[in-house]
Amino acid sequence: MFFINKIINILNLNNYNNNYYLKNKFNNILNSINLYDKKIINFDNKELKNKTIEFKKRIRSGENLDTIIVEAFSVVKEAVRRIYGIKYYDVQILGGLALNYGCVIEMSTGEGKTLTSVLPAYLNSLTGDGVHIVTINKYLAKRDFNSNKKIFNFLGLSVGLNISNINTFEKIKEYNNDIVYGTNNEFCFDYLKDNLVLNIKNKVQNKLNYVIIDEIDSILIDESITPLIISGKSIDDSTIYKNINKFIYLFDINNTLNNKFYKIDFLNKNIYYTSLGYNLIEYIIFNLKLINNKKKLYYKNNIIFIKYVTSLIKSYLFFKKNIDYIIKNNKIILIDQNTGRLCKNKRISDGIHQAIEAKENVKILEENINIASITFQNYFKLYKKISGMTGTAYTEKEEFKYIYGLNTIKIPSNKPLIRKDLNDIFFINEESKIKYIINDIKKCIKKNRPVLIGTISIEKSELISLYLKKNNIPHNLLNAKNYEIEAKIISKVGKPGNVTIATNIAGRGTDIILGGDYNLFNRNIWIKNNNIVKKSGGLYIIGTERFDSRRIDNQLIGRSGRQGDPGSSRFYLSLEDKLFSKIINNNIKNIINNIKDNKKFFIKNKFISKMIYNIQKSIEKKNFQLRKQILIYDNIFDIQRNIIYKIRNYILCNCIYNNMYKKFKLFFILKILKKYINKKSYNIDKLLIFIKKKFNINIKRKYKYVLYKNNIFSIKYIIFIINKKFNKFEKKINYRTLIIIIRNNLLKILDLIWINHINNINNLQQNIYLKIYANKDPYQEYMLNSFLLFNKMINKWKYKSIFKIFNIIKNI
Known part of the structure; x- marks a missing residue:
């Protein structure tokens, strides 16, 4: 009950009555699950496995997931207990419930997000529509796949791993599993590639039903506006x-x-x-x-x-x-x-x-040209239901709600957090700051306390490393240049007296264990090391600069104090930091003067931390506004992309001869007529020359006279004779072959013209701000011009496709 009440105080749901939503849904479900556990514990393995078959039958009979959620979660709990000997905490069950109901959950490092995700994944897979579990890198995807595969297989579900460098047949096989693990890039690229195929059998993705996104803030916030692009040479x-x-x-x-x-x-x-x-x-x-x-x-x-x-x-x-x-x-x-x-x-x-x-x-x-592109923002919005988890989401709750319609829930830790987050220290210059950091590191080493130093760049990490070398301090350096040995370095971070520098520890995906990784030592040595580190104060986090985002800072801080472990964190700042270059105000000037007046080289108080907090909040707000602005523009292009992909899918899946091909032929002929017969001119001579040249059609003399005199007759007759020419060539070809020719060319030319359109839209976006100088609204101008370009592109596609098809069939 404590956890439920704590969540109620944290959660802000504008569209629901908070108490009703949580007390009557999550609390009742949690109590019911714990009650059902007493019954399920008496099932033998076969009976437990058969529950999956039973659930699927009940869903096919018309039941929904809400009616089986209690039993399903309890079945997973019991399966995990039997396979791994692990008991779920109530906070993990609450996390699983929140994920099932399409929320973003914030769970601290080490609280068991991976196991939490198993609960909603199992439940939602029972519909047969598939579940995708998305992680930010291949290592995490493989790790979670391997650790959870035993659970799902035990319960009669199939699990796939979606990785790159496998052929289409293998991809289709992986996607046909009940639950599929993979990276955000891989799922997104597969979607784009599916919308470039010429044969429906080569599409690999099934329904985009339910997705659980690990490190959701990284994927849907940090990388949200960066498009994923399939490109070709220019x-x-x-x-x-x-x-x-x-x-x-x-x-x-x-x-x-x-x-x-x-x-x-x-x-x-x-x-x-x-x-x-x-x-x-x-x-x-x-x-x-x-x-x-x-x-x-x-x-x-x-x-x-x-x-x-x-x-x-x-x-x-x-x-x-x-x-x-x-x-x-x-x-x-x-x-x-x-x-x-x-x-x-x-x-x-x-x-x-x-x-x-x-x-x-x-x-x-x-330079590459865009063949296909989509942002993660717009890709994941294609799923029927989205949920996600991370250690740092709550600072972005407004954005999750505004952009994705997702509520954010802060899940309390199973054990109380005892980490001490100390006030920032502010220095007048970087040299003073680094010297002070080195001094603090020496104090930690004397106490056998491990230190993790977070830096914002390779350049800064190498500078700190240089100072440590000058002071003969052994250390490990983890940055983009030596990422290959990342797992090895991370496994040693928690060892007594160990010093590690990392450019950005966010999303590394590996818990830092006090005493070092269990696998590095025999049990007795590890217990001894673990006790040494705990007595020394736990892992000490040193932030050498603040990031623009509080969330990224929190990711670094969150590597210490896992599962009730001791630890502490502190940020060491200077006027030369990147963050301060963006904003110099009177508050900062007063601090500098205070340092000078008192002949100090540093100052520490709560005011500095509050000031930094406000600066970061201001930058975050501006970044959010920027992402909102980009989304507004991208949504227009997203509408066009969805139309094109629906057209492609229609061509791949349907008989297009009567529905599309005949209509396009008429459009093609009318387009030719419009060029020569319109309000401004009635140029039959040029029309007849064109028809002769392109279609090898000779108009009989008796009809020519009428064509010169009768406008309506001219139009009807030209339509008739060109259609007749088409029909003549079409009858020579096997119907199945004709459909393949039509389908392939409609798709190929659509793809080519779409590529050109993507680049036209990019150019339009880059230059749209110039409309401000003409006192015009850039957004309105962009919307108008982008749809004019789109309409022009569609007409061009119809005309060029039919022309191409005619030239092919006449030569068969």
């Missing part, structure tokens, strides 16, 4: 990037405060040119002989040159070596800012990646 414009890069210095790149050529929007990573900026672009492009007249820069085919310049300027302003990317084997490899991992196969779109390559003087690869 033109080689490496020489243009190299040549323009020679002139970039003219833009006074290092002057970020009062640049006269552009205004910088650091939050949105964008720049806005002044009139001087546009003049300089004209000068550069003209001198490179890419245009022969400065004013021609703004012609439709030349405006691309502004994009080249913009991409290069952005590469200098917003993308820093060893912070946003590293150079390895003469290649630019991006660093995931949320996990600290390398993104080996990921490239930044819109020419930014090529610009970084030009800046760093490495080989410039061809």
Whole structure:
């Protein structure tokens, strides 16, 4: 009852009566499950397994999941007890209930999220519509698949693992399982690939029914607006990037405060040119002989040159070596800012990646063109029911509710949290800060206390490592450059006196155990180490800078104090930190003056922590507004993508000869007629020449006279003779072969024109802000122009498809 009341105090459900929703639903269900446990414990293994068959029959007979949830959860509890000897805590059951009812749950590190997810996964799989369990990386997907497979198999359910580098047949086999584990990237890519197939048998995904997303904040917040892209090669414009890069210095790149050529929007990573900026672009492009007249820069085919310049300027302003990317084997490899991992196969779109390559003087690869793309935001909204879990969700509850309609529940820990989160210490410069950190680390080592140092970049992690080496302090360094030994390093973090530096510990997926990983020692040694660390105060978390997001800070802090363990955390800050470069106000100036006046090199009090909290909250609010704004634009494109994918699916699954093909033929013929017979002209001569050239149709002399005189007759007759020509060729071909020709060409040309449309939409988005200068609403203009482009694309598809089909069938 304590846990239920605690959750009621935490949860804020605007659309429900809080007490009714929780007391009468979760509390009653939890009590009923615990009561049913007494009955289920007497079942033998066969009877327990047969409950799955019984549940499926009851669902087929018309029962819903609510009527069997008590029994189903109890069956899972008993299965886990028999297989692993583990007993579920009530807080895990509450977490499972919240997931089943489509909520986001916040559970602290070490509280058993993986086992919690088994409960709703089992229940929802009983419908036969499938359950997808999504994790952020392959390691976690394999780990959870292997650990939970025994439970599901014991209960008569099949489990699949969706990984890359397997063929279509194997993919289909994995997706046909009751429950499928995999990464967010893999599920998303499969969806995009499914909408590029030419044969329905090659589609791998089934229904998008129910999804449980692990580290949901990372996937649906941090990565939500970054589109996942299937790309193809474009033109080689490496020489243009190299040549323009020679002139970039003219833009006074290092002057970020009062640049006269552009205004910088650091939050949105964008720049806005002044009139001087546009003049300089004209000068550069003209001198490179890419245009022969400065004013021609703004012609439709030349405006691309502004994009080249913009991409290069952005590469200098917003993308820093060893912070946003590293150079390895003469290649630019991006660093995931949320996990600290390398993104080996990921490239930044819109020419930014090529610009970084030009800046760093490495080989410039061809820019990719988008063949298909979707954001995680829009992909996961395709599921019938979404739920998710993470150690840090509550700070983003507003966004989860607004964007996804998901309520966020904070699940209390099974044991009281005794970790001490200490006040921030503020230093006047970075050198003073690092010296103080080194001193604190030495104190911890003397007490055999393990230390985990969190940094925001590779550059900062290597700087701390350098100071530790100078002070002869042994340590492990975990960043994007040595991620291959990540599991090994993490397993040792909790050892007595161990010092570890990590660029971003968020989402590593491995609990840090006090004393070190169980598998490193025999039991007696581990118990001894565990006791030493607990007596020393537990794991000490050192944050060398605050992130923009409180949630990322909380992920670092949350690595200490798992399951009632002792521990503490503290952030050490300086005026030179990245966070403070974004906002300098009177409060910060007063702190600096206070330090100087008192001849101190640091200050610590609650006011600083509160001030930092407010700065982060302000940045988070701006980031949320940015994501909302991007979503508004992306939703328009999402509507268009869904229409295209529904059209593709219709073509793949239906008989298209009468429903689509005949209508398209009529559209094609009318399009030809409209060109020559319209309000402005009645040009029968040119129409007859066109028909002769394209369809090899000769109009008999007796009909020509009437065509010149009668408009209505002309239209009907032309429709009749072109249709007749089509029918003549169609009758020569086997009907099944004809359908394959029609289907394949409708799909192929739709795909080609859709690719062109994606890139047109991208260009429209990049330049839509210019409408502000014409006193027009950018969103309204974007919506209008994007649908005009879409309508034009659909008409183009109909016309080109029929033309292509005709040219194929006439030559068979």
